[in-house]
Amino acid sequence: MNxxxxxxxxxxxxxxxxxxxxxxxxLTADEIYDRVRKKxxxxxxxxVYRNLDILASCGFIKKLQPGYAQMRFDGNTRxxxxxxxxxxGKIGDAQIEPLDNTLxxxxxxxxxxxxxxxxxxxxxxxxxCPNCMExxxxxxxxxxxxxxxxxxxxxxxxxxPN
Amino acid sequence: MNxxxxxxxxxxxxxxxxxxxxxxxxLTADEIYDRVRKKxxxxxxxxVYRNLDILASCGFIKKLQPGYAQMRFDGNTRxxxxxxxxxxGKIGDAQIEPLDNTLxxxxxxxxxxxxxxxxxxxxxxxxxCPNCMExxxxxxxxxxxxxxxxxxxxxxxxxxPN
DNA sequence: TAGGTTATTAGGAATGATTACTATTATAAA
DNA sequence: TTTATAATAGTAATCATTCCTAATAACCTA
Numbered sequence: 490m491n492x493x494x495x496x497x498x499x500x501x502x503x504x505x506x507x508x509x510x511x512x513x514x515x516l517t518a519d520e521i522y523d524r525v526r527k528k529x530x531x532x533x534x535x536x537v538y539r540n541l542d543i544l545a546s547c548g549f550i551k552k553l554q555p556g557y558a559q560m561r562f563d564g565n566t567r568x569x570x571x572x573x574x575x576x577x578g579k580i581g582d583a584q585i586e587p588l589d590n591t592l593x594x595x596x597x598x599x600x601x602x603x604x605x606x607x608x609x610x611x612x613x614x615x616x617x618c619p620n621c622m623e624x625x626x627x628x629x630x631x632x633x634x635x636x637x638x639x640x641x642x643x644x645x646x647x648x649x650p651n
Numbered sequence: 652m653n654x655x656x657x658x659x660x661x662x663x664x665x666x667x668x669x670x671x672x673x674x675x676x677x678l679t680a681d682e683i684y685d686r687v688r689k690k691x692x693x694x695x696x697x698x699v700y701r702n703l704d705i706l707a708s709c710g711f712i713k714k715l716q717p718g719y720a721q722m723r724f725d726g727n728t729r730x731x732x733x734x735x736x737x738x739x740g741k742i743g744d745a746q747i748e749p750l751d752n753t754l755x756x757x758x759x760x761x762x763x764x765x766x767x768x769x770x771x772x773x774x775x776x777x778x779x780c781p782n783c784m785e786x787x788x789x790x791x792x793x794x795x796x797x798x799x800x801x802x803x804x805x806x807x808x809x810x811x812p813n
Numbered sequence: 814t815a816g817g818t819t820a821t822t823a824g825g826a827a828t829g830a831t832t833a834c835t836a837t838t839a840t841a842a843a
Numbered sequence: 844t845t846t847a848t849a850a851t852a853g854t855a856a857t858c859a860t861t862c863c864t865a866a867t868a869a870c871c872t873a
Contacts, residue, residue, distance in 0.1 A: 533823045
């Protein structure tokens, strides 16, 4: 199924892919598990997670994961955006003014298109902190950050670092 | 310390607030725990979490939490933004074109201001799904969503729903 | 088509952040 | 002070996700 790695197409993997592709509702892993289990009752949760990872790394599906795993706390209560390190999760301040006008217009436009009630937005920038940029230099090519981008940015936007 | 609720100012709460305010590095709960423990060695993790919540709800600090708790998976691999329900976590598609030009310029600008290497961005809209909007009507005023906004949007942007 | 290599699986245990519970203690108002 | 009750320490529980391992199944090659 993939050129680079010797992946094999198993029934489990096939079913998981089918479930994700046929659903437009951004299922969680356990929702996928429940659905696949109707066809393959003995499948395990570990199999579901492993295959979702593999399918995402092959570009067949997309993993939506929170920008950071742990809560963090900020003594600065003024409105400001953040930069999140995609390797270590460290958060820095983005010295950029909030895009209130641009995004409020966008929120209004979106409000007319969706059945959701729109209250606000989250914008964060994704990158590498100085420390992780250093470490990166010692890694083999296939572990370099640009290889990992697809899994990290929510919207798949991807470009060379500044 | 607060007008609405009968909060009391304890040594623990005071120390936690001080640690968060004196650090500009967006500490995690366990980093705060470690630092506070140097002054109050018997403090417990539960106390740290509870106080961080209370301090955030009073507006003294800001809680940075991921937009959604669980990973989700999308069969649609085209670039697109999402709307996240702030009550149930359900994710919908935002029928809005990616802001590639606007935000790429912003990423470039930011790249010159920060020590991070910038690779991309995440933008998500926050709101209420149709189902939760219905449920909302039955809630007492102090549990209505607009009361909860400060805790939800990353940058604190806040407005009436569309 | 069979056999062998090894990727993949099921099942269960482990992890790690966060929340919940409870008897005891400390705060602040009268 | 006294008193009501908010807050605490310590511990147990939760829950999504990852890790581990012996057994199984895909797929390449003869």
